[in-house]
Amino acid sequence: MTAVELQGVSRVQNGTTMVRDVSLSVPEGSTFALVGPNGSGKTTILRMLATIIRPSAGKAQVLGHDVVAEPGTVRQIVGYVPDSFGTYPGLKVREYLEFFASAHRLRSAGATITDLLNLVELRQVERRYLSGLSRGMKQRLAIARALLHDPAVLLLDEPTFGLDVRGRSDVVAVLKELHDVGKTLIISSHLLDDVAPIATDVAAISGGRLVASMSAEQLRRLIEGPRRIRLEVANDPRQAQAVLAAIDAAQSVEAEGQELTFLFRGSRYALPEVVTALVQREVKIIRFAEESNDLEVLLASLEEPPG
Amino acid sequence: MMLWRAAYTDLRARSRGGATFVAIVVVVAIFGLAVALAFHALGQQPAPVVSFGAQNFGRSGTISNGPATPTAVDALTASSRSAILLVVLGGLMAVCGAVVAATVGAASVAGEHERETIDLLLTTQLGAGGVTAVKTLSTFLYSLLVTLAAAPAFGLLLVFSSLPLASVGAALIIVVGSILLSSAIGVFFSSLTRSSAAAFLSAVGTVAFLLVGAAALYLLLSRLSNSLHVLTQLLLLPSPVAALVSSNYGQFQAPDAVLLPALLRASPEHPVHLAGPWQLPVPLWLLTIALDVVGALLLSVLTNKIIQGTGGARRLQI
Numbered sequence: 001m002t003a004v005e006l007q008g009v010s011r012v013q014n015g016t017t018m019v020r021d022v023s024l025s026v027p028e029g030s031t032f033a034l035v036g037p038n039g040s041g042k043t044t045i046l047r048m049l050a051t052i053i054r055p056s057a058g059k060a061q062v063l064g065h066d067v068v069a070e071p072g073t074v075r076q077i078v079g080y081v082p083d084s085f086g087t088y089p090g091l092k093v094r095e096y097l098e099f100f101a102s103a104h105r106l107r108s109a110g111a112t113i114t115d116l117l118n119l120v121e122l123r124q125v126e127r128r129y130l131s132g133l134s135r136g137m138k139q140r141l142a143i144a145r146a147l148l149h150d151p152a153v154l155l156l157d158e159p160t161f162g163l164d165v166r167g168r169s170d171v172v173a174v175l176k177e178l179h180d181v182g183k184t185l186i187i188s189s190h191l192l193d194d195v196a197p198i199a200t201d202v203a204a205i206s207g208g209r210l211v212a213s214m215s216a217e218q219l220r221r222l223i224e225g226p227r228r229i230r231l232e233v234a235n236d237p238r239q240a241q242a243v244l245a246a247i248d249a250a251q252s253v254e255a256e257g258q259e260l261t262f263l264f265r266g267s268r269y270a271l272p273e274v275v276t277a278l279v280q281r282e283v284k285i286i287r288f289a290e291e292s293n294d295l296e297v298l299l300a301s302l303e304e305p306p307g
Numbered sequence: 308m309m310l311w312r313a314a315y316t317d318l319r320a321r322s323r324g325g326a327t328f329v330a331i332v333v334v335v336a337i338f339g340l341a342v343a344l345a346f347h348a349l350g351q352q353p354a355p356v357v358s359f360g361a362q363n364f365g366r367s368g369t370i371s372n373g374p375a376t377p378t379a380v381d382a383l384t385a386s387s388r389s390a391i392l393l394v395v396l397g398g399l400m401a402v403c404g405a406v407v408a409a410t411v412g413a414a415s416v417a418g419e420h421e422r423e424t425i426d427l428l429l430t431t432q433l434g435a436g437g438v439t440a441v442k443t444l445s446t447f448l449y450s451l452l453v454t455l456a457a458a459p460a461f462g463l464l465l466v467f468s469s470l471p472l473a474s475v476g477a478a479l480i481i482v483v484g485s486i487l488l489s490s491a492i493g494v495f496f497s498s499l500t501r502s503s504a505a506a507f508l509s510a511v512g513t514v515a516f517l518l519v520g521a522a523a524l525y526l527l528l529s530r531l532s533n534s535l536h537v538l539t540q541l542l543l544l545p546s547p548v549a550a551l552v553s554s555n556y557g558q559f560q561a562p563d564a565v566l567l568p569a570l571l572r573a574s575p576e577h578p579v580h581l582a583g584p585w586q587l588p589v590p591l592w593l594l595t596i597a598l599d600v601v602g603a604l605l606l607s608v609l610t611n612k613i614i615q616g617t618g619g620a621r622r623l624q625i
Contacts, residue, residue, distance in 0.1 A: 050430045051430065052426050072432065075431065075432060076432070078430070086426075088424065095320075103313050103431035104431050105432045
């Protein structure tokens, strides 16, 4: 069954088209990643699904309920975690959840709140003021808040953005747990690495348009595709350029001063061989780093599929 | 029930910290000063005589067993003095409460935008209507609680004056009405501007004009010509001071009527009713309360529409 269905959805805001004719379908129980660079329209799509704003054109449905015609029903089945850590500094952790429980018309939500605090591992700080929480804690609290009314669909806008490694892994662990209990998750991110481990389906969006839709397997293949490598050398860069030119997997070599960048279309385990070849030809390496498999690489790959 | 619980939590969050303590201290201090000044000013007049059983007490506290001293014609009667005190204190309380309400209301919805929590509220069952109701309710209750810290001043009036309880009750209703309207004004500008600072300036400016400036304008214009006087009477409607005079008109005794020249011109026969084409069969103070309630409701409807529409205009980031 389809959890979320968008049909030709557009959103014009202040004369600017934020989302243009987007159609996509999210299967129930899936973890759907909506990836795209900043300003691509991801947040706008999530906010339309959360009934905060209305589509200017097209139709958006959550579990068969129209977001415009039945906003009250949609709010009952959708939980929303925005990209900001908006909290009330004057409230304590448990009070914050109690406030939103009352806003969701939940009666005697004490046990639910305790369960959620345990889920996101914040039980020990339930009497602490929100102003004293770390970003990671606030984000986990935001997820707990979004789960108060036990929604079937959870919308998460950049849930791991701005978190440290520990914070990210904690949030990812919670999301995996939610996926395992059958929740439908729609996660927006501009970092493919963040969603790749948990996504079952992926849609790439750019400039308000849907540019690709793929399975997690296809995504992983893409991620395993081209890697952008940055190389800084101490001696003549032409020497390094010559070495790279002889390696088939190293393509699109560009040099600027002592820095070279190239796309490497091979397994990451083949990268040490490139370093070895450079060292053997007496290239003095200052830095050899793989840039993150960011969305620009993905989108470039979509435009020019790897041969 | 849901609204009450949400409003209560909102109220609890607002009440934390030093701001509430400072607000209460300021309101009580203003009232203390006002009471002292009012008693001092009115104390220049000959003292009223208050009877306790067979004994009469003068201002100096001396006890006389003789008949009450007749009030001088050129001086305030005890009844007028009490009524004036009620108007001064009630008016001050209404204006203080209204300014507190406008200030607190200005930070309500705008604060949600600034804290980036408005989206969280809009995705609950509250929706835009609930957010409007919760914010108006919690602003109103908070301002009422802060203002009522000065309510013992009315107790002084009851103890040391001849005012009936109904007059004090009516004064409190007028105060509550002003706070309700000002709360709605604060929340309205808060949702409209989405900036606490801009909302504060707009809301306090509007409240100051409605509660004080409009009546002052009427007093000014009514002196220019009679036709202007008739046309501008509606400016008295939102004024709690005019409403307090209206509700206590019976307490003002004939020789003291000269104290209220402009207001008394409202209608030669029924000075506390609006005259001219606006003449209505209800006293001014009831019209003022009706205006407060209807105005608050209309502003809440507008606020609801604005909050519904601002979801999209909140920011350009996508």
